[in-house]
Amino acid sequence: MNRLRQDEAPVADIHQHLWPESLIAALRARSTPPRLRGWTLELAGEGEYAVDPGAHDADDRAELARSDGLDLALVSLSSPLGIESLTPAEAGDLIDAYHEGALALPEPFGAWAAACLTAVDAGALSRELGRGFVGLQLPATALLDRAGYENAGPLLEVLEDARLPLMIHPGLVARETADGQPAWWPAIVSYVQQMHAAWFAFRVHGRPRHPRLRVCFALLAGLAPLHGERFAARAGADVAGDRGVVDPGVFLDVSSYGTRAVDATVRVVGIDALVNGSDRPYAEPASLELGPAALHAIRSANAMRLLYPKEVFDDLAIASRA
Amino acid sequence: MIWQSLPARNLDRGELQTLVDGLANEPDRWREHIAFEGAQRHYVSLHRDEYVDVWLLCWVPGDDTGWHDHDISSGAVRVVRGAVRESNPRIGGDPAVRIVTEGGSFSFGPEHIHRLAGEDELAVSIHAYSPPLWRLGQYSIDDDGVMRRASVSYADELRPLEGSLAAQAESLAARHGSLAA
Numbered sequence: 001m002n003r004l005r006q007d008e009a010p011v012a013d014i015h016q017h018l019w020p021e022s023l024i025a026a027l028r029a030r031s032t033p034p035r036l037r038g039w040t041l042e043l044a045g046e047g048e049y050a051v052d053p054g055a056h057d058a059d060d061r062a063e064l065a066r067s068d069g070l071d072l073a074l075v076s077l078s079s080p081l082g083i084e085s086l087t088p089a090e091a092g093d094l095i096d097a098y099h100e101g102a103l104a105l106p107e108p109f110g111a112w113a114a115a116c117l118t119a120v121d122a123g124a125l126s127r128e129l130g131r132g133f134v135g136l137q138l139p140a141t142a143l144l145d146r147a148g149y150e151n152a153g154p155l156l157e158v159l160e161d162a163r164l165p166l167m168i169h170p171g172l173v174a175r176e177t178a179d180g181q182p183a184w185w186p187a188i189v190s191y192v193q194q195m196h197a198a199w200f201a202f203r204v205h206g207r208p209r210h211p212r213l214r215v216c217f218a219l220l221a222g223l224a225p226l227h228g229e230r231f232a233a234r235a236g237a238d239v240a241g242d243r244g245v246v247d248p249g250v251f252l253d254v255s256s257y258g259t260r261a262v263d264a265t266v267r268v269v270g271i272d273a274l275v276n277g278s279d280r281p282y283a284e285p286a287s288l289e290l291g292p293a294a295l296h297a298i299r300s301a302n303a304m305r306l307l308y309p310k311e312v313f314d315d316l317a318i319a320s321r322a
Numbered sequence: 323m324i325w326q327s328l329p330a331r332n333l334d335r336g337e338l339q340t341l342v343d344g345l346a347n348e349p350d351r352w353r354e355h356i357a358f359e360g361a362q363r364h365y366v367s368l369h370r371d372e373y374v375d376v377w378l379l380c381w382v383p384g385d386d387t388g389w390h391d392h393d394i395s396s397g398a399v400r401v402v403r404g405a406v407r408e409s410n411p412r413i414g415g416d417p418a419v420r421i422v423t424e425g426g427s428f429s430f431g432p433e434h435i436h437r438l439a440g441e442d443e444l445a446v447s448i449h450a451y452s453p454p455l456w457r458l459g460q461y462s463i464d465d466d467g468v469m470r471r472a473s474v475s476y477a478d479e480l481r482p483l484e485g486s487l488a489a490q491a492e493s494l495a496a497r498h499g500s501l502a503a
Contacts, residue, residue, distance in 0.1 A: 228372045229372075232330060232372070243328065243371040244373075245325065246371060248367075263475075266475065267456040270367070271475065271476070271481055290475050291477065292478075293474075293481055294477040294481070297481050301481070
């Protein structure tokens with residue numbers, strides 16, 4: 001790993017989606033959801049969605065990333081498609097297609113790996129990480145309880161050994177939540193609830209099993225960190241001696257939130273936990289009115305601490321003091 | 323653990339001073355973080371929970387925070403190496419100044435306005451704030467002596483951009499050595 005200096009510290013967006021042509025072709029080849037008919041996406045839980053073809057043009061998106069001022073834009077598999085939870089054969093085809101295309105994306109893109117959750121294969125993940133992925137993304141729906149952490153455990157151990165981070169992103173929305181609800185319902189309600197649950201599940205099941213894991217929760221973990229007072233008031237014996245110590249290995253991306261929610265989260269967990277993530281092409285980068293120091297922390301320094309092991313970051317920190 | 327002995331609520335300034343004094347006697351918790359490289363303060367977050375955050379600051383000569391308050395937080399500072407100069411602004415006069423040397427500590431409530439500077443080469447201090455720092459008031463004085471307060475993220479104080487704080491302090495000091503009207 002090259003040493004990083006602050007004057008070279010990249011500006012990063014760790015949460016974008018871009019479907020490479022290989023993944024689009026694999027989704028079009030399917031006869032059941034998730035699949036693409038032309039540019040119409042069919043999902044089991046969220047109905048049909050008209051995909052903007054331009055949103056997945058790699059060259060256009062690279063240009064957009066540069067106009068966002070980014071040196072690094074990380075893409076991931078769109079976990080709400082539910083690909084990770086398909087049968088091993090189905091999931092394998094789609095994930096392979098995503099991996100092939102994601103690694104071939106032009107600069108400034110990098111990518112999170114994906115993994116099948118119906119037949120967990122730690123060796124396969126290890127090989128994929130070795131090809132250049134920055135870490136692994138898993139759906140929140142796979143990490144909600146003890147069984148979820150038992151199932152995904154071998155994957156998370158691979159990450160710990162490789163000192164690479166985990167990204168937790170909303171997953172597939174249950175079909176019944178779509179009945180009679182507007183199109184924005186999953187993004188505002190279902191995803192937020194998933195992330196909220198995943199935040200507390202990590203605290204209960206994830207951190208004890210994986211003490212070295214660096215993890216990032218998308219969308220400010222659905223604002224779960226703001227529930228510290230409620231946790232103290234209601235968790236009873238579980239909370240005895242628990243002062244809500246901020247976990248230095250846990251990060252939150254700011255996607256689709258703005259100054260108020262980000263500032264409220266800073267009040268609870270501090271500035272060091274926040275990382276820039278836009279969720280392009282589904283949302284645009286927020287204009288955060290928090291001052292240049294906070295923006296530098298969110299867009300650059302904290303992203304580097306999420307992505308790189310501590311000793312690499314220490315070099316960065318030392319350089320920043322020079 | 324020292325943290326678990328603390329009450330699960332915000333701490334007052336006296337409790338914060340007891341905390342930083344106690345931490346000073348446990349150098350194994352912070353000695354490894356002492357670093358003096360380059361021309362700026364070095365900041366290490368030693369602990370943060372729902373109720374308190376604790377920092378280790380390493381000062382080099384010329385470091386100066388500029389005038390600021392801590393919004394709703396109380397705080398306490400213990401000097402564990404060298405000496406730190408604390409100044410409080412006085413309208414129409416020179417600031418009140420005290421030098422706090424190794425082994426000394428002080429505390430303050432949210433009404434407190436001050437600036438801190440490294441007095442000795444390679445000073446080290448432990449700082450605790452409750453509730454944890456969130457926003458700060460940063461003060462500037464224009465050429466007519468009019469004072470203004472800007473609300474800034476605590477990142478501007480403890481996670482500053484390289485050079486920004488030093489430059490800011492330098493320009494403030496050059497223009498307004500004191501708050502004398």
